[in-house]
Amino acid sequence: MNKHTEAIIFFNTQGICKEMLMPEFEAILDGVVCLDELQGQAAKCAYVQIDEHLQIIAIVLFLLDFDQEGMADRQWNIPFKHLLPTAGQGPNWGTGPIKLVTQTVCTNDTYYASLWDSGTIESADELLLIKEAIKRNRLRIQGQKTATKKEVAPQERTDDQSILKIKQQIAQLKQLFNDELKRYQQALNKAKQANEELVSQNQALSMQLETQKQQFEDRNNYLTQLLKNAERKNRAELSIMQRQIELGRKFQTYPSKVC
CATH class of the missing domain: 1.20.5 (Single alpha-helices involved in coiled-coils or other helix-helix interfaces)
Structure with a gap:
């Protein structure tokens, strides 16, 4: 069975502003941790699956609201893994097209308003920024x-x-x-x-x-x-x-x- 790592990446108008692994993101959703830098914002985020070779295999671009105290919306719920089987094809970075779920590439109307499309940053493509971030591996993801x-x-x-x-x-x-x-x-x-x-x-x-x-x-x-x-x-x-x-x-x- 192939193993993969799950990471969450946050964007601002300048590019990537924060990276974390799934356990830390779950703590934010549970209200244990707040993000002061995202107070009162609707943050653009990316759910990323990475294989044991540090290759990206899936990306979901989603939105997450934060209140004035930096606490994440407790009603937020997007089942990433349930969306991936019907995901569209993203770029091919050497191991075949990745699975991609965005507002445009989504077959489930329930989550349409909670997703977004890449191309909002004029100076760079968000998908390429994600690829470079995973390659830098600041999260210390263990690969082969x-x-x-x-x-x-x-x-x-x-x-x-x-x-x-x-x-x-x-x-x-x-x-x-x-x-x-x-x-x-x-x-x-x-x-x-x-x-x-x-x-x-x-x-x-x-x-x-x-x-x-x-x-x-x-x-x-x-x-x-x-x-x-x-x-x-x-x-x-x-x-x-x-x-x-x-x-x-x-x-x-x-x-x-x-x-």
């Missing part, structure tokens, strides 16, 4: 041995150790990010649960207050009716007493004659 073992091996071991450390640091950062995300999610769930309990308690208190209010109104109506009944009774008794007093006065005014 083409140099003297005494001269290259120590440097390669050092580079391997540096790349391994970077990968380990990226893995640690990813783990820290995931752990922190889990803690935030747990805290959010607890807050939601507490809020639901408060809402339930509030509803219960509201029902209790409504019941007490109804009971108070019923009690008040009952007492009001009792008071009205008592007032009517008192008026009747007072009226009777007044009649009796008046009759008593009449008898005193006209005493009965003694026969």
Whole structure:
């Protein structure tokens, strides 16, 4: 099975401005690493597949948006490997035409707006710039041995150790990010649960207050009716007493004659 290396190249108006291997690019997509130099930009990028002979076998020219803090768009998702089987033919640099996916050379309309075409830099062809960058091999991609073992091996071991450390640091950062995300999610769930309990308690208190209010109104109506009944009774008794007093006065005014 042929092995290949995946790299990502960033462009600006002057040419190539940044190169990285796929693990570093994945850290950017995960939000672990930001790119201050690309804040608020829609960056032109290239996904490049390189074989063990450091020959380019495929290129995908794509766009990636960065916010004002240099964080990559978290919604971005282009499946490079799924686009390559239907890719067009690019230039032949000695090993046959490379696979090429651009905005013009793309059979999948879903990703049309997320791609771009080469030829935007007046002073150079972006595809040739990619070829020269891979040839310079600043990413220290390991291919088949083409140099003297005494001269290259120590440097390669050092580079391997540096790349391994970077990968380990990226893995640690990813783990820290995931752990922190889990803690935030747990805290959010607890807050939601507490809020639901408060809402339930509030509803219960509201029902209790409504019941007490109804009971108070019923009690008040009952007492009001009792008071009205008592007032009517008192008026009747007072009226009777007044009649009796008046009759008593009449008898005193006209005493009965003694026969």
